[in-house]
Amino acid sequence: MLIKKPADIKPSEITPESVYRNRRKFMTDSAALVVGGAVAGTAGVSLAQNGDQLKARAPVTLQRTAPAYWWGEKFNSIKPAPDSEPFFTGEALTPYQDVTRYNNFYEFGMDKGDPSSNSDEFKVDPWSLTVSGEVAKPGTYNLEDVLKPVDLEERIYRLRCVEAWSMVIPWVGFPLADLIKQFEPTAKAQYVEFETIVQPETMPGINSRFAIVDWPYREGLRMDEAMNPLAFMAVGLYGDFLPPQNGAPMRLVVPWKYGFKSIKSIVRINFRETQPNTTWNDLQANEYGFYANVNPEVHHPRWRQDMERRLPQTLFSRQYIETRLFNGYGEHVAHLYDGMDLARNY
Numbered sequence: 001m002l003i004k005k006p007a008d009i010k011p012s013e014i015t016p017e018s019v020y021r022n023r024r025k026f027m028t029d030s031a032a033l034v035v036g037g038a039v040a041g042t043a044g045v046s047l048a049q050n051g052d053q054l055k056a057r058a059p060v061t062l063q064r065t066a067p068a069y070w071w072g073e074k075f076n077s078i079k080p081a082p083d084s085e086p087f088f089t090g091e092a093l094t095p096y097q098d099v100t101r102y103n104n105f106y107e108f109g110m111d112k113g114d115p116s117s118n119s120d121e122f123k124v125d126p127w128s129l130t131v132s133g134e135v136a137k138p139g140t141y142n143l144e145d146v147l148k149p150v151d152l153e154e155r156i157y158r159l160r161c162v163e164a165w166s167m168v169i170p171w172v173g174f175p176l177a178d179l180i181k182q183f184e185p186t187a188k189a190q191y192v193e194f195e196t197i198v199q200p201e202t203m204p205g206i207n208s209r210f211a212i213v214d215w216p217y218r219e220g221l222r223m224d225e226a227m228n229p230l231a232f233m234a235v236g237l238y239g240d241f242l243p244p245q246n247g248a249p250m251r252l253v254v255p256w257k258y259g260f261k262s263i264k265s266i267v268r269i270n271f272r273e274t275q276p277n278t279t280w281n282d283l284q285a286n287e288y289g290f291y292a293n294v295n296p297e298v299h300h301p302r303w304r305q306d307m308e309r310r311l312p313q314t315l316f317s318r319q320y321i322e323t324r325l326f327n328g329y330g331e332h333v334a335h336l337y338d339g340m341d342l343a344r345n346y
């Protein structure tokens, strides 16, 4: 990953976990009210009226980012994260405005503020998902149909970027395994490959002369990684729809791997016998491996990986914390790599 100059991050405070907990209770108790606001395009206002300062400072226009069929249905009944690891962490949440304004989404530009500034025109409705390869049920599906059978839940995960910054994000979504099972992979499906949409008319990074990626952005997982209960498909964050800059309408979240594995705005899933090519591995194989498991002992050739900068930060206050193997999720995923040399399979 190219390291850019430090982005202009607002000196916001860390949200105390208790504040969000109360808000989550509010979201569950009065989801109908919130969704009513969403339909009217005033979700920011209706949440703010209920004391939600986070959203008041960073309102989102839900009509633009959420397909209509989600309003009043899926987002009415989000199962809150349990109060225990691994689907929850008691660490302070990264505030909404940092999660949604400090992003990597090169299709919208390479600076951290570009995805939020340049994604106003991004179109997510209608959205279809093409499923191919080693499955009994290939085809092109409306996202609406794919989401019908899933139940939405919340997961509070750490996100560790390979650039050595990290966040704590309350996602809304469902286990990746619940999506995969719908297509009935065959015994030959050893890997799953994902692709991001290419929408040149709304994504200024696509045709930029500075673009370094051979679009579409691609990522992949081994099947057993994809079926691990921690692998998650997010359709929202902070109890709300995903804004474009965070990968609307649906993106992957693989919390034990570096953030570049968590591919955004997915339109294609392909099941294969062999390991797929992936964007960053293709660009710079000695720096970005296929596995990309968070590992404080395996350094990037150009910087160390044993510490990370927990966002938010200001120029005067930077929080450095120790990076943990598998981003702290080792108990749940280390067995996937039994017998593997993690330094060679970085």
Ligand code: MTE
Residues within 6 Å of the ligand: 001, 099, 102, 103, 104, 105, 106, 107, 159, 160, 161, 162, 196, 217, 245, 246, 247, 258, 259, 260, 261, 262, 263, 264, 265
């Ligand atoms: N997906 C696409 N399509 N394009 C990207 O540039 N960047 C990746 C990942 N998914 C990226 C992407 C990287 S490097 C990171 S760290 C995470 O998205 C950041 O997710 P966030 O912006 O929601 O924090």
